[in-house]
Amino acid sequence: MIETGCQTGRETGIHLRAKQLIAERQELVIPAWIGDFVDMPNPPHARDDEGRLHWGRQIDCPARLVGLRDIEVERSFGTYQPDVYAQDGLGELLIEIRVTHAVDDGKAARVRMQGRRMVEIDLSHLHRDTPHDLAAFEQVVLFDPANRSWISCPEAVVDWHASKQELDEQIAARNKEIAQQRDQLIKAAKARREREAQETKDKDGRKAYIRRREREKHAGDLAQLAGLTSPARIERILREYQAIAEERVSSLLDSAPPAVRSACLRAVHGDAWVFGVDPALWQLLAYDHFVTRRSAGDRFNQRDVASWVRHSFPYEKALYRLFVAQYANRAEARRAGISKHRLAYWVFTDEENDRIPNFYTPINDFMDRLESARLIRRLAAPVGECEVLPPPAAGWPVAVVGAGKALSGNQSGLLAL
Template sequence: MSYASKLPYGLRKEGDSEVLLHISEILPHESGLRCNCVCPSCGERLQAKLPKTKEDFTPRFAHHNSETCDYATETALHLKAKEIIEEEKRMVIPRVVAHYNNLYKEVTPKREVTFDRVVLERRVGNVIPDILAYKDSRPLMIEITITHGIDDEKFKKLEKLGISTLEIDLSDMDTDFDPEFLRNQIIDSLESKYWVYNAVEEKEKECLKEEYLQIQKKKEEEERKAEEKRKWLEKVREEKLKDKAERIEKLLDSNYQLILKKRWEKDLKMDPIWIKASKGMNISLNTVPEYINVDIPGEVVFGCDRRVWQAYIFYRYVNKKVKLFRDKTFPITVKRILENVKEEFKGRLNYDLVYMKDVAGYNDVPDLTQVIYDYLKRLQEYGYLLELEAGHIFYSKFIVLDPDSVYEMRFIPTEMSEYKKIENLMKNSEWDECKELIKELLLKYSQKNHPKYFDALAYLFDCVIVRSSGRILLERDF
């Protein structure tokens, strides 16, 4: 910013000293050359330009019979700032914060300091600061910046001296300023004050540096240990997988499975899960239904005779539901059965076969999830379940059916006027007529106006298609 246009200060000799006067301090009768002021920079005579009214123009000094001096205002501000500090002998200084990388610490808060003495432009080493202020014999160098700040060369000198240096930057000051505003900016305000160098900050920065290095050292040590642990765990995992592969190979050996199955068959009669399920279904080893003794690939994962785990699943998820809820049963899921099996058969499952995706070469061997799903699919063939499509077998759902009832009718509201007609067609296996009727009813009961009827009919239509295709065989059809 150029300060030449409005010069607010003039220098006047009073006795043996020179006094820096603001234009507001010039009396009306001292206007023009009668102010007896000279330029603080070039020394040329000044005129005091005082307006007759407030609206005329801003009061100011102007050079008489000479070109405008470019550095007049800059020099005046510089002198006035030093004069104010010398008079006040106090100042509010900014807080001191030490930084090192991502660490920081407030060394001292902002505070007001009263100086013991203030010296102007005294050489300190190879530097001449604008102001040298002392507090308890400790020096503080103060630099007043108007147009040119502290360059790198001067900063290096200050840093080498090791004396705290504060910069007061007045470069954004408007030339039309009030003297009290300038005093406030220099003494009480923090807006224009910056630490160029602070000895206490540098000392604390060294402490932060040491702390940072310790943190980094600890972090590197932790990373080293973590890497060692990772490698160790990887080695252990590889060894476990190798051992697991050997155990899987043994469990999949047909001769070994024959030995296991004989042992399990011997223990079957006293098995608590079998006893509970067989009593609940009123069956014995001599009257085991075909659907509770189905050969399922991978069933060795259960670690027991197939009649135990198949009786458990059929009794808990099919038989009990049909007895309790008849035509109002809800779907069963592979996910829920898997969770319950893991809990109920805890300690007897062959855990190496529960999940084998982590061992190369066994992706085609059925795991526990697959074995459960395959058994449910076989129950579907016997007419006890109906699968609802899912993205993965783990999330597959099956509707529990009662082979002795028209199970599809469970979802049709009985208040529907066509209920009896549909039921008769279903009972008589008149599938083609049933499909045509349902098509008509889907048009009659739109999803928008009759969502309950529409959804039930849509589901029934799918069931009729399945029934008519012969994919589900009911016990009464045998």
């Protein structure tokens, strides 16, 4: 009981001294107005009908030192009585000193309803030695902006509501635009459906509809096609690939027999650049993976080589997707009994079909050169099956492989998806 009494007496003393100090010094730092995170965020914000977040104007009300006059302690306002009443440059200012109890909701509501300003200074966490240090006590009571907050700041609230109104008007205008755009899209979609329905009434219209629908699936890749396959770009990236791989290619060639050098360097198919690396490097590494590291008589399939090259290097994925579409269309035509040799997809233009590189012919060409150099032997079945040959007893021959060799039928071991 004695300790409780001492504590109560200490709190009462702090409360009294703080009020007296404000009355004597006639100055006070009032806090910044920061709004309320839930009900009155500063700046105000809201989302439009598309879910996009919009921000209003921030209310700038920083902490500042104000002079006080006409100060009264414990002035009564009928239903409530602030600790200190004063006037500053903006008019009435009510000051509450919190030592044990904060301003209750009822009192705060009455102050706000009457449009008065009220600040609360929180001394509830005051260090026990601070009241005995006059300078420190003056600092926390009069000048510390961190221990005080607004209970009611009508000017800031009015300004906030004005900002919120401006924001609401902006969002309303944006929502109107969104509604108009959606209406336009609905009308456009309806018109498109009507047009498509008309197109499907006859064979030509149906074909045009299917072609347009199928092209939409590849629209992104087709948009990149011309840029990815321009001669200038191919020439540039081949130079870059060669410069990047030069040291590693040189190291691999130093330990390679003449026949391997010939097979990997003498002839390179025109589409060999699509795998995102110097063609000499991917061929040397493919030879090392499928031949050097295997024993004579071991078998592998050209499909395995194609898959390994694509998964080992940063190939052009957009071009590969277009190539797969071409390949799948030809396979579908053959299954339907249509004899088709050209690798082309009817929904692409002739120019687009000609631009799309073939991802299999560089592999087929490479395997041809390995066979010509007597490093591997193709088997009759299954398609694309190869066998590793032992090194010749008389030493490695130098295979001379001509560029632009024609590939067709079983001779080329044509890869299949």
